[in-house]
Amino acid sequence: MTTTTAPPTPPRTRPRPSPGARRARIRRWLPGLLLLSPSLIVLAVFVYGLIGWTAKLSLSDEHDALGNKGFVGLSNFVALFTEDINGRFTHSLKNLLIFTVVFMVGALLMGVLWAFLLERGVRGEGFFRAVYLFPMAVSFVASGVVWRWLMNSGTGDQAGGLNRIFHDLHLGFLENPWWTDPDWGMAAMALPAIWQLAGYVMALFLSGFRGIPAELREAAAMDGASTYQLYRHVIFPQLTPTALSAMIILGHMSMKMFDLIMSVSGAQWITEVPAVYVWQTLLTSDYAKAAAISIILLLLIALVIVPYLIYNNRVERRS
Amino acid sequence: MRSRTRTAVAAAGMALALLASGCGADDGDGGAGSKKVEVFTWWADGGEKAGLDGLVAQFKTDCAQYEFVNGAVAGGAGSNAKQVLASRLQQSDPPDTFQAHAGAELSDYIKAGQIEDLSAQYKEWGLDSAFPKGLVDSLTVDGKIYSVPANIHRANVLWGNKSVLSKAGITAPATTLPEFFTQLDTLKAKGVATPLALGKDWTQQMLFEAVLISKLGPEKFSGLWTGQTDWAGADITDAINDYKKLLSYSNKDRDTFDWTDAEKLVMEGKAAYQLMGDWEAADLDAKGFKDYNYSVFPGNGDAYQWLADSFVLPKNAKNPEGTKCWLKTLGSAAGQKAFNTKKGSIPARTDANATDYPAYQQAAIADWAKGKPVPSCPHGSACSQGWQGAVASAQGKFSSDGDVAALQSALVAAAKQYAGK
Numbered sequence: 003m004t005t006t007t008a009p010p011t012p013p014r015t016r017p018r019p020s021p022g023a024r025r026a027r028i029r030r031w032l033p034g035l036l037l038l039s040p041s042l043i044v045l046a047v048f049v050y051g052l053i054g055w056t057a058k059l060s061l062s063d064e065h066d067a068l069g070n071k072g073f074v075g076l077s078n079f080v081a082l083f084t085e086d087i088n089g090r091f092t093h094s095l096k097n098l099l100i101f102t103v104v105f106m107v108g109a110l111l112m113g114v115l116w117a118f119l120l121e122r123g124v125r126g127e128g129f130f131r132a133v134y135l136f137p138m139a140v141s142f143v144a145s146g147v148v149w150r151w152l153m154n155s156g157t158g159d160q161a162g163g164l165n166r167i168f169h170d171l172h173l174g175f176l177e178n179p180w181w182t183d184p185d186w187g188m189a190a191m192a193l194p195a196i197w198q199l200a201g202y203v204m205a206l207f208l209s210g211f212r213g214i215p216a217e218l219r220e221a222a223a224m225d226g227a228s229t230y231q232l233y234r235h236v237i238f239p240q241l242t243p244t245a246l247s248a249m250i251i252l253g254h255m256s257m258k259m260f261d262l263i264m265s266v267s268g269a270q271w272i273t274e275v276p277a278v279y280v281w282q283t284l285l286t287s288d289y290a291k292a293a294a295i296s297i298i299l300l301l302l303i304a305l306v307i308v309p310y311l312i313y314n315n316r317v318e319r320r321s
Numbered sequence: 322m323r324s325r326t327r328t329a330v331a332a333a334g335m336a337l338a339l340l341a342s343g344c345g346a347d348d349g350d351g352g353a354g355s356k357k358v359e360v361f362t363w364w365a366d367g368g369e370k371a372g373l374d375g376l377v378a379q380f381k382t383d384c385a386q387y388e389f390v391n392g393a394v395a396g397g398a399g400s401n402a403k404q405v406l407a408s409r410l411q412q413s414d415p416p417d418t419f420q421a422h423a424g425a426e427l428s429d430y431i432k433a434g435q436i437e438d439l440s441a442q443y444k445e446w447g448l449d450s451a452f453p454k455g456l457v458d459s460l461t462v463d464g465k466i467y468s469v470p471a472n473i474h475r476a477n478v479l480w481g482n483k484s485v486l487s488k489a490g491i492t493a494p495a496t497t498l499p500e501f502f503t504q505l506d507t508l509k510a511k512g513v514a515t516p517l518a519l520g521k522d523w524t525q526q527m528l529f530e531a532v533l534i535s536k537l538g539p540e541k542f543s544g545l546w547t548g549q550t551d552w553a554g555a556d557i558t559d560a561i562n563d564y565k566k567l568l569s570y571s572n573k574d575r576d577t578f579d580w581t582d583a584e585k586l587v588m589e590g591k592a593a594y595q596l597m598g599d600w601e602a603a604d605l606d607a608k609g610f611k612d613y614n615y616s617v618f619p620g621n622g623d624a625y626q627w628l629a630d631s632f633v634l635p636k637n638a639k640n641p642e643g644t645k646c647w648l649k650t651l652g653s654a655a656g657q658k659a660f661n662t663k664k665g666s667i668p669a670r671t672d673a674n675a676t677d678y679p680a681y682q683q684a685a686i687a688d689w690a691k692g693k694p695v696p697s698c699p700h701g702s703a704c705s706q707g708w709q710g711a712v713a714s715a716q717g718k719f720s721s722d723g724d725v726a727a728l729q730s731a732l733v734a735a736a737k738q739y740a741g742k
Contacts, residue, residue, distance in 0.1 A: 066429050066707065087711050087734045088718055088727060155574040160514070160591070182576050184721035270522055271717030272576060282714075286707040287407060287429055 053300070060293035078294040090271075091279065091295065098275045100188040101195075102256040108196035109252055110245070113203025120204070121211040131208070134201035142198070146265030149194040153180035153266065187272050195262060199255070203248050210244035211237065243317075246310065253306045257299065276302075357390045358643035360632075361416035363402035365395035368603045372664030376471070376651065379659040384646035392416050403706075410435050415635035417644045422701030423470045423631035424459055425546065429705060430633070431467055437634040438465040442645060448652045451670045455694040456627070459702065468631035469648045471657070472666035475685055476598045476697045477531045477618045477626040480584075480605075484612055485513060485593045494616035498535050498563060501619035505570045508593050518583035518592035519571035522713040525720055526699040528596045529564045535620025536560040539693045542624070546696060546703040548740050552733045561725045568720065576720055587613070598628070598700070602681035603665025615681065617688075625692030628700035629669060708739035 063074045082091040116134050120127050137145065154162035157177045161169045168176040181187040214237060222236045260277040267273040269282050276299045283292040364373045370393075377389050394402035406419055415435070421427055430436045443449045443466050449457055452470070460466050479494065486492075489511040495501040508516035519525060534542045536556055544550035551557075572578065572586065584601060586592035588610045595601070596618055605613055617624075632651055634644050650656040657668035658677055667678070667685045675686045696703035698712060715731035718724075 066432070066705075087731045087738070088715055090714055093718075150577075155577055157573075160572070160574070179573075182574060182721070267577070268521070270576060271714050272721050274714075282710055285403060286705075286710040288707055 056293045056296055059289055060297045062290050064289045065291065066287050074290075078290050079298070082291070082294055082298070090274070091276070093271075094274045094276050094279045097188045097273065098257065098259075100186070101192050101259065101275065102253065104189045104192035105195045105199075105256050106249060106252045108192060109199045109203050110248060112196060112200035113248065114207055116200065116204040117207035117211060120208060131205070134204050136201065137198045138202045140198065142194075142262040143265045145194050145198055146262045149197075150266045153190060153193070155179045155182040181267055181273055184272060188275075191263060191266060191273055194266065195256070195259070199252060203252070206244055206248050207241065210241045214240050246313070250306060250310045254303050257303050257306070356386065356388050356640070356643070358384075358387050358418070358640055358647050359390040359392045359416040360647060361392040361394070361402070361406060361419035363394055363420065365393045368600070368607065368664050372472075372660045372666075375659035375663045376656055379653075379656045380647060380650045383650045383653070383656070384643070387640070387643040387646055389647075390417075392419075410635070413637050415638055417638045417640050418632045418634060418647055420630055420632060421468065423468055423629040424696055424702030425704050426701030426706060426709075427468055427631075427633070428462065431462055435636055436467050437636055437641075438467060439469065439634060439648070440464075440466050442648065446649055446652055451652070451654075451672060453669075453671055453689070453694070456629075456669060459694065459696060460631075468633045469652045470629035470631040470669040471651050472630055472661050472664060473669050473689060474598050474600060474628050474666045474700075475625055475688070476527055476628055476700060477534060477621050477624065478597065478599050478601070478615050479618045480587060480595045480597060480601055481614045481616075482587050482590055482593055482612060483614050485590050486614070489513065489593070491593075494614070495619040498532070498620045502566065505567075505594075509570065513591075513593050515572045515586055515592040516570045516594060517567060518578075518586040518595040519568070519575040520578040520580045520583040521576050522717040522720075523699040524578075524580050524583065524597070525568075525575070525716045526713055527598070527697070528567060529560075529716065530626070530697060530699070531596055531618040531621060532564045532567065533557070533560050534624050534626065534695060535618065536563065539622075539624040539695045543695050543703075545736070546698065546740070548736075552736045553729065557732070558725065558729055561719075561728055565719075565723055565725060568723070576717065599681065599685060600665055602679075606665075606679070623688070623692040624695045625688055626695050626697050627689075628697050628702045705739055708735055711735040711739065 060078055061073055061075060063071050063078075086092070116130075120130060124130060152163040154165060155178075156162055157165055157179075158169065158174075161177060164180075165177040168174065178190075179187070180190040183190065218236055218240075219232065222232045227236070258277055259275060260281070263273050263275060263278055264281075269278050274282075276295050280292045280295045280299070283295065362369075362373060364370055373391075373393075377391075380387075380389055394405050402420075406416075409415055410430075410433075421430065427436070443457075448469065449466075452460075456470070456473075457466070460468060460470070481494070485508075489504075489508050491504055491507065495504050505516040519528060530542075533545070536559060537545075537550065541550045541556075545552060568575075572583070572592070575583070580597055580601075581604070583592070583595050584597065584604065587595045588605070588608065599615075602615070605611075632648055634641060634648065638644050651660070652670075654668075654670060654672060657670055657673065660666075661668050661673075661682070662678055665679075665682070667673070667682050667689055671690055673686060675683045678686065698704040698709055701709065704712070712732065712735055715728055715735065718731075719728040
């Protein structure tokens with residue numbers, strides 16, 4: 003993320019600096035500021051300016067193409083939780099929660115497991131690393147289209163995709179409705195995401211493992227630590243920052259999830275998450291409502307990102 | 322020291338250049354008084370593209386002084402196009418004319434003052450007498466008409482696989498809902514796994530509306546969209562229950578299906594019936610499937626649930642005279658023939674020569690002339706886009722949980738929120 007470095011203002015305590023000294027000081031920070039200014043201006047306009055514009059829109063009553071009629075305070079936000087037909091917004095939040103939990107737990111478990119196995123020194127490590135990491139190179143749209151077919155919800159003679167395989171292997175009890183299940187469909191929707199991101203988590207952890215100096219392991223071995231004790235008390239504690247980064251990255255990706263869901267199920271009730279809802283609302287020209295949902299989504303992501311940034315800043319300052 | 326200053330100046334210059342390039346992107350398109358007519362549609366392929374091409378050919382002869390510019394935006398049954406259009410209208414940079422479903426879907430544009438009144442042109446071109454009165458009435462908002470329909474589609478048509486039906490001993494189409502249920506039971510008993518093929522939200526919306534028409538009759542059904550019929554009524558509850566029963570005859574994976582997937586079930590003989598608009602005729606013909614029959618949805622009688630693609634004259638269009646020439650061609654007998662024989666719909670004009678059209682359309686033209694027009698919400702003739710979205714979402718929920726009371730209260734809430742807006 004960007005940290006804006008404010009130009010150091012001349013300390014006020016010093017009495018009247020000579021013109022020459024002032025010029026020297028300006029020469030120190032001005033070129034830097036000028037070099038930074040294009041990106042600062044672009045950021046200010048296109049990121050923070052537009053966030054501000056969206057926030058303003060979310061407080062207005064621009065519910066159709068007619069345009070803005072006035073300021074309505076927080077009523078758009080309240081309406082999302084109280085008046086939305088069928089509790090559509092809370093339903094989309096519930097979907098998002100299930101998706102996020104399953105996706106994060108799944109990707110972390112798989113990633114750590116793979117990293118652990120590779121770290122133990124498997125033959126052909128490079129090959130496996132590439133195989134596991136490769137799905138990340140595929141776009142969510144492309145994998146979504148394939149997974150849409152794999153997770154075909156037909157059963158019995160109409161089965162396709164994975165259900166077909168289960169059916170042909172006489173494992174009929176494994177056939178299931180996948181993402182069309184009204185309660186746990188979103189857990190199935192997380193499968194493609196896990197498949198894509200677990201390799202990335204593996205790469206993060208692998209580099210985490212590699213970053214631990216060999217001396218520490220040797221020292222532990224000298225002290226007579228068992229393999230379990232070595233991992234439990236020496237290696238894993240050192241991986242906390244890695245785990246935290248992985249969780250933040252997965253978490254914010256999950257909250258913004260749109261393309262995968264659109265290509266697996268399309269926009270519909272069962273799999274609707276806030277990002278898809280924003281799009282649906284925009285299609286009906288309800289700009290204020292779409293802006294309100296976007297702001298809530300932004301706040302949710304900020305809840306995850308901001309503590310991480312603060313933590314990171316603190317760590318950097320300490321070192 | 323010198324070099325520092327130079328760096329600073331260079332940096333400042335770069336910043337300025339960046340800003341300037343950000344602001345100055347909007348020149349280019351030729352000047353005013355151009356001969357170009359940009360026609361904005363989502364007809365980018367298939368029968369729709371063929372229809373548009375036919376129309377363009379006619380435009381080239383009728384309006385030789387103008388040049389057609391294709392502004393088609395592909396994909397998503399118009400959802401992508403609507404996004405692009407909305408932003409262009411907001412920036413007051415409209416195309417010369419754009420496609421929109423005729424009827425209530427236009428209301429947003431009308432209220433926003435984004436499209437022009439065409440009543441005078443209707444008189445001048447004789448369209449007010451060429452189109453049936455029922456259609457002209459639905460197009461009229463506060464005494465003004467804002468769009469020229471290119472075609473008429475019918476939504477409430479039941480398509481059947483002939484051999485599947487005859488194997489089950491069904492020879493004639495059902496004319497009432499109870500009779501239809503008996504047929505579906507028979508089909509099920511004869512081992513047809515999916516007597517009624519169905520797709521996702523909007524196709525479910527269509528099926529539900531067909532049941533509503535059967536239950537309420539055309540007048541009361543139309544009243545649902547104008548506030549004259551109460552969505553909370555017991556007859557609606559009744560209709561929802563019947564609709565729920567219909568869902569039990571349909572494929573369980575309906576929410577994963579588009580209408581063409583459901584159509585495929587019928588073509589493969591896995592399903593017997595499908596309710597779909599009459600674009601299915603052109604599609605079945607194009608796919609070379611001949612073993613089908615069609616009838617109006619059981620209990621709908623002569624209700625003709627219509628939907629129409631229409632074109633408008635946006636405010637601030639760059640070439641309004643060219644647009645008018647396009648609209649005139651579109652409304653003319655020759656233009657409607659050129660378009661509809663290819664697209665698989667029927668002309669909105671009542672003076673069309675039925676023998677120019679394939680078999681299904683001949684029947685549809687006859688029905689259109691004597692039927693009672695009723696509008697459709699999923700296809701924009703009955704309700705605004707917001708209403709449409711709310712109903713589609715409620716319908717999707719009902720498909721997964723079958724909660725009758727929740728569907729009805731959602732429909733009541735949607736009507737309250739969007740009716741008369």
